[in-house]
Amino acid sequence: MRGFLDRLYIIKRNLRQETxxxxxxxxxxxxxxxxxxxxxxxxxxxxxxKVGNMEQRERVVFHVVERTILSNGQQLLLPELEVATYWTSLPVSPEELIHLQRDHGTSEQFHSELKTDLDLERLPSGKFKVNDLVFHFGALAYNLLRIVGQMSLHHPDSPLKRKAHTQRRRIRTVLQNVITIASRLVRHARQVKLRLGAHSPWYATFKDLYLAFS
Structure with a gap:
């Protein structure tokens, strides 16, 4: 426990017997x-x-919301309370820490993409080192696909129109539209070319991405 408490962390607490x-x-x-x-x-x-039976005390950040009137104007006979508390070792203000905690949903989306879109939910081997290597390859592929997605997001000829609030593309979307694009490998005059259909909507985007990485 002491070794754990020496690290930086944010942990949401269970109120248990605390009201x-x-x-x-x-x-x-x-x-x-x-x-x-x-x-x-x-x-x-x-x-x-205080942490359990330990003598040392750790920092707890709290966020308490008290409502006496609902948003629709209805008054409550008794106050409605919402409480969230967090163990933390981060030297930041309560406001900043609560903002960081609320932003954890973004990291969960990234984890979900790693597990589902790249099929890394179940690693293939019973050996830790093999799984470690597979996961590193998966992380490399994920980062490359993320870069491709961000570059295609700002491409003016991209078939998928960017909405005002869109800040990233899902890995699945990048795989479907850019990586698995229909094409043909052509060998001619000692050259190998990738030929796309004349009416492929992703041709301009794919060409610029290819030139950017080549």
Whole structure:
């Protein structure tokens, strides 16, 4: 446990026997209040908390939301409390840490693509070193496909029109539209050429990507 606590981490806590009312009281004493709207107040802050039977205390960041009026204007007889607490060793403000925690969904999307789109959910061998090598190859392929996807995202002739909020393409989309594009390998005059269909919608994008990497 001590070796683990020496590292940088963010871990969402299980409240277990701790009540939301208890954390509201802690937030009132140790947190900073922000009025989000009428009837909704959030508190952010941190306290030093005891870890099990260990003598040392670790930092806990809390985020408490108290609602007395719902967003539709309905008033509540009793306050509605939402509490989230996190073990952390990061030397950042509570606001920044909560933002980092909320952004973990992005990393989960990347993990999902590695497992599903590149079929790395189950590694092929019972030997750790073999699986380690396979995973490294998978990570290399993933990064290359990510680069291709980002470059195609900004290509003016890309058949897939970019929406205003689109910041990346899924690996599956890159594989389907750029990597598995229909073509024919032609050998002529001691040269090997890749010939695409005259009406291929991805020709211009593929050509520019090929020239960029060659």
């Amino acid at each position: 939301p009312e208890m954390w509201r009281d802690i937030a009132l004493k140790n947190g900073q209040a922000r009025i989000v709207r009428e009837g909704k107040v959030e508190y952010m802050g941190s306290v030093m908390w």
